[in-house]
Amino acid sequence: MSRRFVETTLACCVCGARAAMFWRRAGDHLLGGPRCFQAVRCARCGTVRLDPRPSAEEMARHYLPTTYARGADAGSGMSERLDASNRDIARRATAAASPEAPRRVLDIGCGDGRFLAAMAELGWSGEGVETDPVAAAIARERTGFPIHLGELSTLHAAPGSFGLVSLIHVIEHVADPRALLGEVRSLLSRDGTLTIVVPNAGSLEAALFRSCWYPLDLPRHYWGFNPHTLTRLLETSGFAAPSIRHFPFVNSLQSLRYAARALGGKPIGEERDVDREAAESAGSAKSRLFHWVNSVSERFGRVFPGEAMELAVRVR
Numbered sequence: 001m002s003r004r005f006v007e008t009t010l011a012c013c014v015c016g017a018r019a020a021m022f023w024r025r026a027g028d029h030l031l032g033g034p035r036c037f038q039a040v041r042c043a044r045c046g047t048v049r050l051d052p053r054p055s056a057e058e059m060a061r062h063y064l065p066t067t068y069a070r071g072a073d074a075g076s077g078m079s080e081r082l083d084a085s086n087r088d089i090a091r092r093a094t095a096a097a098s099p100e101a102p103r104r105v106l107d108i109g110c111g112d113g114r115f116l117a118a119m120a121e122l123g124w125s126g127e128g129v130e131t132d133p134v135a136a137a138i139a140r141e142r143t144g145f146p147i148h149l150g151e152l153s154t155l156h157a158a159p160g161s162f163g164l165v166s167l168i169h170v171i172e173h174v175a176d177p178r179a180l181l182g183e184v185r186s187l188l189s190r191d192g193t194l195t196i197v198v199p200n201a202g203s204l205e206a207a208l209f210r211s212c213w214y215p216l217d218l219p220r221h222y223w224g225f226n227p228h229t230l231t232r233l234l235e236t237s238g239f240a241a242p243s244i245r246h247f248p249f250v251n252s253l254q255s256l257r258y259a260a261r262a263l264g265g266k267p268i269g270e271e272r273d274v275d276r277e278a279a280e281s282a283g284s285a286k287s288r289l290f291h292w293v294n295s296v297s298e299r300f301g302r303v304f305p306g307e308a309m310e311l312a313v314r315v316r
Contacts, residue, residue, distance in 0.1 A: 017044035048224025090118035096312035098191035101163030109170035113139025181237040202226025205307035212258040242313035248306020
C-alpha cells in the first residue's frame with residue numbers, strides 16, 4: 001500500500017478524520033468510459049472511501065438497467081445462481097434472527113426481490129425499498145410484497161416494525177452509512193437483527209488483485225470496510241458487536257479475468273457483446289462451479305477472513 005497522503009474532500013464515516021492515503025485508482029470496470037476514480041484509505045482507522053466523489057448527475061450514468069444481473073431471464077443459469085445465493089443468505093439470516101422478534105423483514109436496496117422471495121419461502125412477510133423503478137417493479141411481481149420506490153426516508157413505518165432488516169451489498173453504496181444505520185436501528189424491534197453483506201476491503205484478495213479486484217467497483221462503491229472498521233461503525237451507531245462470517249475467493253475468478261485483461265493491455269470492463277446462446281449452453285457447468293465455490297468458501301471462511309463479509313448484529 002502506498003503511504004502517499006493525498007488531498008481529500010470528505011471525512012471518514014467511521015472516525016471523522018479527513019487525512020487519507022492513496023489506495024487505488026480504477027475506471028468503471030462494468031460500464032467502461034475514459035474516467036478513472038480514486039479510492040483513499042483513512043489515515044486514522046483504515047476505512048476506504050471514494051474521494052473525490054462524482055456529482056449526482058455523473059453517478060446516474062454509472063447505474064444503468066444493465067449494470068447488475070437483476071434482469072436475468074427466469075430459468076437461466078445466471079438467474080438460478082442468483083436465487084441460490086439469496087436462499088443461502090436468507091437461511092443464515094433466519095438462523096441468526098431471534099425467535100422472539102416478529103417474522104417480518106425489510107430489505108433495503110432490494111433490487112429485483114430475490115432475497116425477499118427467499119425469505120417468503122421461509123415463512124416471513126416483508127417489504128422492500130428500492131431506488132430503481134425497473135428493479136422495484138420486478139420485485140413487486142416476484143414477491144407480492146410492498147416495494148417502496150425511493151430512499152429509506154420515504155418509508156413511513158412505525159418504529160420497531162421489523163424483526164429483520166437486510167443491507168445486502170448496499171451500505172458500501174450509500175453516501176452516509178452512519179445516518180442509514182440510525183434509521184435502520186429505529187425500524188428494528190427490540191430483539192431484531194440486522195443482516196449486512198459487504199466486501200472486505202482488508203482481505204488478502206483485495207491486496208492481491210488491487211485495482212483489478214472485482215468488488216472494488218468504482219465509482220459505485222463509496223466505502224470499503226474491513227471487519228474492524230465496520231464493527232466500530234456499528235458499535236458507535238447503537239448496535240452490539242456483530243457476528244461475522246467470511247467468504248473467501250468468491251469473486252477471485254472474475255478478478256483473475258480482470259487481471260488477465262489488464263496484463264494483455266485490454267480494457268478491464270465487462271464484455272457486453274456475448275453470444276447469449278453459447279453463454280447459456282455453458283450455464284449448467286457455471287452453476288455447478290458456483291455451488292462448489294460457495295460451499296468451499298463457506299467452510300474455509302470459518303478460519304480465513306476472505307473478501308466477502310456477512311454480519312448479523314442486534315440492537316444494543
